[in-house]
Amino acid sequence: MHRRPHSAESPELNLVPVMNLVTILIPFLLMAAEFVSLAVIDSTLPAIGPPQPVEEEPDKPPLNLSLAITESGITVLGADSVLFPEGAPPVAEGETRPPTVPCKSGDKCTGVDDYDWEELTRILGLIKDEYPDDENVILVPDQRIKYEVIVKAMDYSREDREHKGPDGEPRLLFPFVVIAGGAIN
Amino acid sequence: MAMKKARRQSTDAGLNITSMMDMMTIILVFLLKSYSTSDVSVAPSDQLQLPTSSAIKPPELAVNLVVARNRIVVDGVPVVDLTVVPDEEHPGESMVAVPEDEKRGQVITKLYDRLVEKAEAAKTLAEQSGSEEHAFKGRILIQADKELPFAVLREVMYTAGQAQFGEFKFVVYKAG
Incomplete structure (x- = not known):
């Protein structure tokens, strides 16, 4: 009888110190918050030095895969045996070979999405079937x-996201990308 | 008398901060979740918009080379300003380029000097620490704007290569 009014009058839990703490923590955490996540793509300069001796299998020449990126599309070089099993089509003198992966909209690519990236991945998949141990690709972009x-080309030549491997990860194609200096005019 | 006064005070302290506490607690949890201790920081601007990629490798600490559309910055210090020149093959269009008087052949001279300094400093540091972990490996983080033509990028890469930075790490936004 004597206690009841006492407990009713006991003050509420004093939250002010907690508030102070939280108010200080919030600006600090806001500063350290990360709203975009970053990643890096590894690439190296082509090594300068004597060529490494390669143990060549006589019936299989080493793959020296290059992707020439121009405004008219992407040309896959160094894998003619896969792309043209019956021999490369003849190219008239003074003309260049048409790109292996032309732009979706025609002669000149208008933007990043105009390049036919899915087709590039499909072709690289075919090459990977023939050369399962090869992991290098050289990008030769135009000026x-x-x-x-270029970043998109690295993405689509690194892995095939449509076809998952046995472990559920995207199938790796050519993860080691080297960017060549391009043709010096 | 004293008792009466105390009672009045306790009833007068009427500001109810419980709801504010609720809000703060939720914000606190959200911010803790997005807390990052990443070594690499990007200051996006109109002149520097990184491309998006499906790469998943986390960035690591290295010399930070930023190639925005208007200038080249090494570890926060502007080095070379870029210009806009008319595109020879496409009349009416323009493209970003390194000014001719900043170049010696393919090498961007000021950038080369700065990167050599950085390489020397990193090597001295590696010698002093003596551990394999801190050895100079020529790693360089490149943050480049997505609109930059390859010509500029090639000159930057070539210059970095001449200054013994051969292991490029292109910083990109993670897709999704």
């Missing part, structure tokens, strides 16, 4: 190709 396109 005015945008960096965005």
Whole structure:
């Protein structure tokens, strides 16, 4: 009888110190918050030095896969035995070979999405079937190709996201990308 | 008398901060979740928009080379300003380029000097620490704008290569 009014009058839990703490923590955490996540793509300069002696299998020449990226599309070089089993089509003198993966909209690619990336991945998949141990690809972009396109080319030649491997991961194609200096005019 | 006064005070302290506490607690949890201790920081601007990629490798600490659309920055210090020149093959269009007087052949001279300094400093540090972990490996983080033409990028890469930075790490936004 004597206690009841006492407990009713006991003050509420004093939250002010907790509030102080939280108010200080929030600006600190806001500063350290990460709203975009970053990643890196590894690439190296082509090594300068004597060529490494390669143990060649007589019936299988080593793959020296290159992707030439131009404004008219992407040309896959160094894998003619896969792309053209009956021999490469003849190219008239003074003309260049048409790109292996032309732009979706025609002669000149208008943007990043105009390159036919799915087709590139499909072709690289075919090459990977023939050369399962090869992991290198050389990118040879044209002067005015945008960096965005180069990054996209690295993405689509690194892995095939449509076809998962046995472990559920995307199938690795050619993960070691080297960017060549391009043709010096 | 004293008792009466105390009672009045306790009833007057009417600000109810419980709901604010609820909100703060939720914000706190959210911010803790997005807390990052990443070594690499990016300051995006109009002139620097990184491309998006499906790469998943986390960035690591290295010399930070930023190639924005208007300038090249090494570890936060501007080195070379870039210009816009008319595109020879496509009349009416323009493209970003390194000014001719900043170059010696393919090498961007000021950038080369700065990177050599960085390489020397890193090597001295590696010698002093003596451990294999800190050995100079020529790693360089490249943050480049997605609109940059390859010509600029090639000159930057070539210059970095001349200054003994051969292991490029292109910083990109993670897709999704």
